[in-house]
Amino acid sequence: MKDFLFFALGASLGSFFGLVIDRFPEASILFPASHCNHCKKPLAFRDLIPILSQLANRFRCRFCQTKVTPWYGLIELICGLLCLFTSQGFLSIGQVLVAYTGLVLAIYDCKTQTYPLMIWLISFSLSSLLLPWTITTAVCILLAGLAQLGKIPMGSGDFLFMASLSLVLPLQAFLWLLQMASLAGMSYCIFRQTRSSIPFIPFLTTAFFIILVLRF
Numbered sequence: 001m002k003d004f005l006f007f008a009l010g011a012s013l014g015s016f017f018g019l020v021i022d023r024f025p026e027a028s029i030l031f032p033a034s035h036c037n038h039c040k041k042p043l044a045f046r047d048l049i050p051i052l053s054q055l056a057n058r059f060r061c062r063f064c065q066t067k068v069t070p071w072y073g074l075i076e077l078i079c080g081l082l083c084l085f086t087s088q089g090f091l092s093i094g095q096v097l098v099a100y101t102g103l104v105l106a107i108y109d110c111k112t113q114t115y116p117l118m119i120w121l122i123s124f125s126l127s128s129l130l131l132p133w134t135i136t137t138a139v140c141i142l143l144a145g146l147a148q149l150g151k152i153p154m155g156s157g158d159f160l161f162m163a164s165l166s167l168v169l170p171l172q173a174f175l176w177l178l179q180m181a182s183l184a185g186m187s188y189c190i191f192r193q194t195r196s197s198i199p200f201i202p203f204l205t206t207a208f209f210i211i212l213v214l215r216f
Helices: 002-021 050-058 071-087 093-112 117-128 135-148 156-170 171-193 201-214
Strands: none
Touching: 002 071, 002 093, 050 071, 071 093, 093 117, 093 156, 093 201, 117 156, 135 156, 156 171, 156 201, 171 201
16 A cells, blocks of 8 residues: 555656646646646546546547647656655655656757756755765756856756766766766767757666666
8 A cells, every 4th residue: 555655646746747847937837727738628637647547538638539648647657656666765865856857857858958947956956955965066067057158069957967966876877877878869869860959868867767777
């Protein structure tokens, strides 16, 4: 029962994160009530149960039958599992907080290639209350400032998220993460045959999850 409750808590957080991604910063997170983005019908409680509602409705709106993107259910599942693993002692509070942040930022990066600074700032402030800064953290913050000034051809948001990662990973694991993310990013560019900028936070987040799995 305890495991189920923690999983349900994490899945509910994932549902909230999906709402934040959909609305922030263009619209209010609280108003209006949850509704179908296509037909605008307000959703009932039966439509808001994490994971189960989407499965029951076959990833469609119950009213207009418009397809619902499956990433909502995926983020709910991942957040539920992360909360469950934390309750069992496999992950620390700091690690799961950074993992949640990475998921949200990665989806923002994929959808719009934007970086919601307020979301990172809230997460990083909470993480800093739990964990001490390292030299790596300070270096990443400095590099983010240089990138913002145009001194480094890389997004400042990438360095800010690296600062979050440095709080929960030892230096060796952090360096492995950077190598994996960079290799994956270069492979993606070669496969897509593109020289334009790509969202890098999804690669950092994926590498972070791999590191967490390998450290179990």
